[in-house]
Amino acid sequence: MATRHGKYSFSFDRNIYIAGWGNVVGVKEQQGPLGSLFDSVEQDFYCGKKTLEQAEVHLQQTAMDHALRRAGCAKEDLGLVGAGDLLNQCISSAYSFRNTGLPYIGLYGACSTMALSTLINALAIESGLCNRGAAITSSHFGTAERQYRFPLEYGGQRPPSAQHTVTGAGAVILSDTPSPIRLAGGAFGSIVDWGITDSNNMGGAMAPAAMEVILHYLRETGTTPQDYDMILTGDLGLIGAEIVIDLARKEHGVELQNRYQDCGLLIYDRMAQDMHAGGSGCGCSAAVLTAYVLPKLQKGEWRNVLFLSTGALMSPLSVMQGESIPSIAHLLHLKGEHK
Amino acid sequence: MATRHGKYSFSFDRNIYIAGWGNVVGVKEQQGPLGSLFDSVEQDFYCGKKTLEQAEVHLQQTAMDHALRRAGCAKEDLGLVGAGDLLNQCISSAYSFRNTGLPYIGLYGACSTMALSTLINALAIESGLCNRGAAITSSHFGTAERQYRFPLEYGGQRPPSAQHTVTGAGAVILSDTPSPIRLAGGAFGSIVDWGITDSNNMGGAMAPAAMEVILHYLRETGTTPQDYDMILTGDLGLIGAEIVIDLARKEHGVELQNRYQDCGLLIYDRMAQDMHAGGSGCGCSAAVLTAYVLPKLQKGEWRNVLFLSTGALMSPLSVMQGESIPSIAHLLHLKGEHK
Numbered sequence: 058m059a060t061r062h063g064k065y066s067f068s069f070d071r072n073i074y075i076a077g078w079g080n081v082v083g084v085k086e087q088q089g090p091l092g093s094l095f096d097s098v099e100q101d102f103y104c105g106k107k108t109l110e111q112a113e114v115h116l117q118q119t120a121m122d123h124a125l126r127r128a129g130c131a132k133e134d135l136g137l138v139g140a141g142d143l144l145n146q147c148i149s150s151a152y153s154f155r156n157t158g159l160p161y162i163g164l165y166g167a168c169s170t171m172a173l174s175t176l177i178n179a180l181a182i183e184s185g186l187c188n189r190g191a192a193i194t195s196s197h198f199g200t201a202e203r204q205y206r207f208p209l210e211y212g213g214q215r216p217p218s219a220q221h222t223v224t225g226a227g228a229v230i231l232s233d234t235p236s237p238i239r240l241a242g243g244a245f246g247s248i249v250d251w252g253i254t255d256s257n258n259m260g261g262a263m264a265p266a267a268m269e270v271i272l273h274y275l276r277e278t279g280t281t282p283q284d285y286d287m288i289l290t291g292d293l294g295l296i297g298a299e300i301v302i303d304l305a306r307k308e309h310g311v312e313l314q315n316r317y318q319d320c321g322l323l324i325y326d327r328m329a330q331d332m333h334a335g336g337s338g339c340g341c342s343a344a345v346l347t348a349y350v351l352p353k354l355q356k357g358e359w360r361n362v363l364f365l366s367t368g369a370l371m372s373p374l375s376v377m378q379g380e381s382i383p384s385i386a387h388l389l390h391l392k393g394e395h396k
Numbered sequence: 397m398a399t400r401h402g403k404y405s406f407s408f409d410r411n412i413y414i415a416g417w418g419n420v421v422g423v424k425e426q427q428g429p430l431g432s433l434f435d436s437v438e439q440d441f442y443c444g445k446k447t448l449e450q451a452e453v454h455l456q457q458t459a460m461d462h463a464l465r466r467a468g469c470a471k472e473d474l475g476l477v478g479a480g481d482l483l484n485q486c487i488s489s490a491y492s493f494r495n496t497g498l499p500y501i502g503l504y505g506a507c508s509t510m511a512l513s514t515l516i517n518a519l520a521i522e523s524g525l526c527n528r529g530a531a532i533t534s535s536h537f538g539t540a541e542r543q544y545r546f547p548l549e550y551g552g553q554r555p556p557s558a559q560h561t562v563t564g565a566g567a568v569i570l571s572d573t574p575s576p577i578r579l580a581g582g583a584f585g586s587i588v589d590w591g592i593t594d595s596n597n598m599g600g601a602m603a604p605a606a607m608e609v610i611l612h613y614l615r616e617t618g619t620t621p622q623d624y625d626m627i628l629t630g631d632l633g634l635i636g637a638e639i640v641i642d643l644a645r646k647e648h649g650v651e652l653q654n655r656y657q658d659c660g661l662l663i664y665d666r667m668a669q670d671m672h673a674g675g676s677g678c679g680c681s682a683a684v685l686t687a688y689v690l691p692k693l694q695k696g697e698w699r700n701v702l703f704l705s706t707g708a709l710m711s712p713l714s715v716m717q718g719e720s721i722p723s724i725a726h727l728l729h730l731k732g733e734h735k
Binding site: 157187 | 398400476484485494501523588709
């Protein structure tokens with residue numbers, strides 16, 4: 058039985074481990090500071106497929122293959138898959154897993170999906186439903202831009218607050234068999250909306266949701282940022298990350314500086330690559346988790362990490378209707394189990 | 397710890413109960429055979445709101461209010477909400493729960509969402525994460541038609557295989573406190589795609605997914621249709637329901653007749669209301685579950701029921717790209733606990 062620390066935070070009582078992980082990205086991500094860390098890179102924007110949507114399906118399947126290889130198991134060994142993506146009706150995930158015979162939980166958390174799907178798998182293991190499951194998500198610059206903003210051919214200009222959707226996918230295999238990285242606990246966030254209506258400022262919209270979950274977890278577990286090697290958010294980018302640090306310091310007296318990174322700022326060299334406010338998309342936190350965070354935990358460079366994925370839950374329609382942007386964040390507490 | 401019967405089926409070991417339920421529908425549903433059973437009816441297609449999307453948010457909030465009232469608890473008593481809907485980026489659910497402070501799991505299972513969200517809540521209770529949670533979903537004829545097919549003003553003609561999206565929402569409160577209806581177990585389905593590309597024949601596309609989960613559950617638990625008072629599917633409609641009965645009989649030697657109903661056929665008088673192949677939409681199985689199935693279990697008219705919600709996971713874009721329709725079904729095993 059999971060131990061509840063408060064309204065949002067919990068620890069798992071069964072030992073739940075990250076048995077494997079995998080990722081794949083596109084050229085822009087390869088050219089970024091983490092470029093050498095990814096499992097594979099697709100040089101072709103279409104991944105050799107006829108449509109960008111099929112390319113995104115290919116990204117998911119590639120990330121899953123890497124994760125299964127690292128976990129040393131086959132797809133058929135999975136008791137459950139939790140997946141989701143940014144596309145309408147989450148078609149990347151649906152087409153990735155059709156006719157696989159795998160019990161499937163479809164999730165929608167926008168860019169919070171990597172942490173969400175990981176927690177859902179952990180719940181399934183904690184409840185005894187299965188011994189092994191997979192969490193996966195993806196995004197693609199071409200599919201996301203067309204759906205949320207403009208087709209790339211339109212050549213739309215992007216304001217400095219805009220983020221660049223990561224082309225990439227990440228997958229994690231969870232298991233109850235001991236391995237060096239343990240998912241110690243987590244938190245499901247609530248939907249926070251501070252009234253931002255500019256869909257080119259998603260980092261700003263998501264920052265309060267991320268900050269709230271970080272503060273909930275710290276308070277409810279009686280810990281401080283200094284207890285962790287690092288606290289990472291998914292894709293707040295330059296503006297969102299600054300808001301989180303600022304709000305935590307000024308409104309709550311919590312100092313995150315030197316303990317805080319954002320995947321959206323890690324994945325690109327913003328200035329050299331002209332990436333405006335940084336990276337975004339489900340694939341952003343998924344790729345950084347699986348290429349940067351988990352390897353550091355495995356090598357023992359980090360031992361205690363809070364990892365959040367952060368999602369902006371608006372639709373293009375709701376934005377056109379003048380609605381503000383509801384956001385959410387979910388948190389994973391990851392521990393390196395080295396001696 | 398849940399007991400796994402096979403790859404798909406499981407029983408809960410903690411006793412998990414349906415503590416409350418609620419629903420709301422529109423005028424067409426009120427005029428159908430179940431019309432007198434719904435908690436409330438919205439006479440205005442816009443529910444007094446400025447947009448149809450806001451109307452759908454209102455439906456969710458109304459269904460939730462009914463469910464909380466019946467369960468005798470407040471929103472703040474919920475440890476978790478699992479929600480999803482048909483709209484792009486699941487905005488009905490996101491706007492329904494923003495700034496409520498409730499830990500939130502966003503789901504996407506198309507019309508399978510009612511069973512999916514109920515199972516996710518049950519997993520959370522089974523794993524000790526919370527004692528009480530809510531599952532909710534909705535659909536609206538106007539929002540769904542515009543998004544998936546044509547705006548209603550266009551006056552598009554619908555083929556006989558088309559179904560009518562239910563305007564309505566349903567909510568269920570799950571709890572570990574004993575009450576007359578117990579969620580004994582369930583099954584997460586896998587994504588099945590038999591190659592149907594006609595998005596006006598969703599019942600046909602979803603039928604194999606529904607049939608597979610029914611057969612998995614019967615085989616893995618060693619039961620037959622005669623062990624249940626009723627087996628219900630979510631929204632297969634006339635064509636899909638006939639396919640399920642036919643396939644089960646001819647391919648698998650399982651006779652469902654006299655033990656099988658479909659929510660999409662129950663909710664409208666197809667002929668009198670000119671509803672083509674029947675009802676569909678997340679709200680279809682949600683409204684029928686909460687207005688028809690659960691009350692029968694509570695009154696002791698039924699004691700042992702398999703309830704499935706069924707979802708077609710395509711998007712308008714994937715259909716335009718020539719893709720076939722992947723489908724999924726999730727199953728709830730509900731028991732009346734009367735003496």
